[in-house]
Amino acid sequence: MxxxxxxxxxxxxxxxxxxxxxxxxxxxxxxxxxxxAEKIEFIKINGNISQKSGLAAIDYTIEAKLRAECxxxxxxxxxxxxxxxxxxxxxxxxxxxxxxxxxxxxSDGVVDLDDFITEFLGIEVPARYLCYDDCKGLCYKCGKDxxxxxxxxxxxxxxxxxxxxxxxxxxxxxxLNDLNNLND
Ligand SMILES: [Zn+2]
Ligand SMILES: [Zn+2]
Numbered sequence: 001m002x003x004x005x006x007x008x009x010x011x012x013x014x015x016x017x018x019x020x021x022x023x024x025x026x027x028x029x030x031x032x033x034x035x036x037a038e039k040i041e042f043i044k045i046n047g048n049i050s051q052k053s054g055l056a057a058i059d060y061t062i063e064a065k066l067r068a069e070c071x072x073x074x075x076x077x078x079x080x081x082x083x084x085x086x087x088x089x090x091x092x093x094x095x096x097x098x099x100x101x102x103x104x105x106x107s108d109g110v111v112d113l114d115d116f117i118t119e120f121l122g123i124e125v126p127a128r129y130l131c132y133d134d135c136k137g138l139c140y141k142c143g144k145d146x147x148x149x150x151x152x153x154x155x156x157x158x159x160x161x162x163x164x165x166x167x168x169x170x171x172x173x174x175x176l177n178d179l180n181n182l183n184d
Contacts, residue, residue: 001112002111002112003017003049003111003112003113004109004110005017005109008049009056015050016048016049016050017050018048019045019047019048019049022042022043023044023117028040028042028043034118034121034125035066035068035081036125036129037066037079038069038076039066039067040065040066040067041065041066041078043062043063043064044062044063045061045062045063045116046060046061047059047060047061056088057087057088058086058087058089058111058116059084059085060116062083062120062121063080064080064082064121065078065079066078066079066081070129070131070135071128071129071130072136072138073137073145073146073147074138075131075145077129079129081124083124085120087102087103089102089103089105089111090102090104090105091104091108091109092105092106092108103119103120139153
């Protein structure tokens with residue numbers, strides 16, 4: 001969605017443009033790699049464009065709801081990314097004056113909300129998704145989901161002393177079996 005912001009720039013009063021926009025469902029798949037998601041439920045943006053300190057500025061809230069795989073256990077879970085902020089708007093032709101407080105338009109005098117979302121939502125994508133912060137992940141050996149309980153390979157590796165004891169008892173049980181066999 002494109003918004004012409006010339007009206008806001010020209011009029012020196014409290015003129016503002018409100019927007020409330022949702023990415024079309026058929027276009028959501030275009031954002032899968034940006035969000036590193038398996039499926040996107042929605043992406044929406046709302047806010048205002050107004051004049052601040054003589055410059056056009058955009059106040060915005062972007063919200064995305066998506067399904068992504070947990071980086072540790074591969075389980076697919078629902079995540080919400082929500083960001084809000086404020087940027088001054090500079091045209092590409094005035095780019096030299098801009099810093100990180102600015103959004104640079106691709107086309108002078110026009111804010112393209114799709115581009116805007118790509119630029120600012122992309123920054124907020126987490127380095128990795130987790131199903132929950134303390135997810136124990138999968139056993140690297142047998143692949144068991146350790147959130148459902150420990151697996152036996154994990155116990156042995158963790159406590160080599162117990163493995164020695166296991167062998168000790170095994171020998172003694174074998175001896176007992178031999179004795180039992182003798183009695184038969
Ligand atoms: Zn997990
Ligand atoms: Zn295991």
